Amino acid sequence: MADYGNLSWHVYLWAAYLVTGVGLGGFAWRSLRRRTEDAAALESEGFLQAPQATKQGDMGERS
Amino acid sequence: MTQGQGPEHKALQKHLSQRAPQLETLLRAARRDRWILLVAAVALAMGWAAGLFWVGADTDQGEVYRIIYVHVPVAWNSFLWVMVGAAFASWGLARRERLPSMDLSSQAALEVGTVFAALSLVTGMIWGRPTWGVWWDWDPRLVSTLVMFLVCMGYHLLRSFTPDARARRVVAAGVALLAALNVPIVYYSVNIWRSIHQPQTFSRSQTAASSDVVATLFFNVFAMIVLGYALYRVRRGGLSLSSALEQARQDRG
Numbered sequence: 001m002a003d004y005g006n007l008s009w010h011v012y013l014w015a016a017y018l019v020t021g022v023g024l025g026g027f028a029w030r031s032l033r034r035r036t037e038d039a040a041a042l043e044s045e046g047f048l049q050a051p052q053a054t055k056q057g058d059m060g061e062r063s
Numbered sequence: 064m065t066q067g068q069g070p071e072h073k074a075l076q077k078h079l080s081q082r083a084p085q086l087e088t089l090l091r092a093a094r095r096d097r098w099i100l101l102v103a104a105v106a107l108a109m110g111w112a113a114g115l116f117w118v119g120a121d122t123d124q125g126e127v128y129r130i131i132y133v134h135v136p137v138a139w140n141s142f143l144w145v146m147v148g149a150a151f152a153s154w155g156l157a158r159r160e161r162l163p164s165m166d167l168s169s170q171a172a173l174e175v176g177t178v179f180a181a182l183s184l185v186t187g188m189i190w191g192r193p194t195w196g197v198w199w200d201w202d203p204r205l206v207s208t209l210v211m212f213l214v215c216m217g218y219h220l221l222r223s224f225t226p227d228a229r230a231r232r233v234v235a236a237g238v239a240l241l242a243a244l245n246v247p248i249v250y251y252s253v254n255i256w257r258s259i260h261q262p263q264t265f266s267r268s269q270t271a272a273s274s275d276v277v278a279t280l281f282f283n284v285f286a287m288i289v290l291g292y293a294l295y296r297v298r299r300g301g302l303s304l305s306s307a308l309e310q311a312r313q314d315r316g
Contacts, residue, residue: 009127009193016130016189017111020137023182027175028100028294035301038308039090047311048086 086311089303096296103290110283118279130190135280136287138183138208142246144176144291145215149243152236166232167306169239170222171298175291176242177215184208195259203256204249211245218242 042048114132121128148169155165187205188198199205218238225231253262 009125012127012189012193013115013129016133016186017115019185019189020133020182023178023185024290024294027178028297031294031297031301032097032100035093035297035304038301038304039093042086042090042304042308042311045311045315047308048090 086307089300089307093300096293096300099296100293103293106286107290110286113279114283118275124194127193130186132280132283134186134190136284137179137186139284140287140291141176141179141183142250144172144179145242146246148172148176149239152239156236162232166235167302168299169236171295171302173215173218173239174298175294180212180215184212200259202259203252204260207245207249207252211242211249214242214245
């Protein structure tokens with residue numbers, strides 16, 4: 001038989017689900033945030049410019 | 064002052080613009096991954112609801128046995144993603160020209176595997192306290208899982224402490240293979256060394272669970288594998304993007 005000590009079985013059960021949810025959710029959130037930051041950096045630093053836009057940039061947009 | 068009027072700057076701009084379609088493909092893939100992640104989260108929420116509210120309680124353990132629907136899926140996923148990481152590592156070692164790409168895939172898979180291994184240990188401890196009366200025991204299954212987790216952590220530490228990219232890829236691939244060697248030891252430890260941990264619930268000859276428990280458990284395992292795949296894709300895409308960003312910055316000088 002299960003021995004719950006001073007705690008109710010609810011505590012163990014919900015703690016296991018909560019830890020898993022927070023762990024996986026936190027990992028997903030952190031990964032998505034880092035990827036979004038890198039994507040934004042690629043865009044803001046001008047690495048995603050098409051050839052035409054690059055030509056415009058050469059004509060003075062990046063002055 | 065207007066920058067980049069010289070021929071060198073024009074050549075560099077041309078080089079960077081040639082990379083643009085490749086980078087945009089990475090960004091499009093990143094947007095698709097959010098949908099896979101959402102589908103996996105919904106499937107897992109359904110599986111957890113079934114495990115918590117639909118299936119009946121266990122005759123021995125009562126309600127607390129429902130931890131099985133998170134503990135077993137995360138444990139099996141830790142095995143799966145460590146093995147996937149090792150498979151990418153071996154592929155990279157076998158075909159050295161593919162090593163940079165395989166190294167990123169291996170790293171992403173092992174990051175996912177490490178998270179699942181950590182969750183497997185924590186949920187196991189939470190389940191162990193009410194059923195065994197202790198949070199931790201130096202049992203072969205627990206110790207071998209801890210060793211696998213520590214090897215995975217060592218993999219990530221080694222990566223961050225090896226600045227040379229070529230050396231990092233080769234050494235990391237070796238440690239990924241070492242982590243995978245632990246998987247069969249963890250899996251069969253309950254049969255080889257019988258102790259406090261229960262033996263395998265599912266084996267070829269018999270299954271010590273009712274059909275609704277088995278169905279709910281396998282649905283949760285499936286949902287967790289889909290979530291693991293979504294997490295792998297998010298991390299793999301993220302590693303590709305940061306690698307592309309780093310390369311583009313180096314190209315620019």
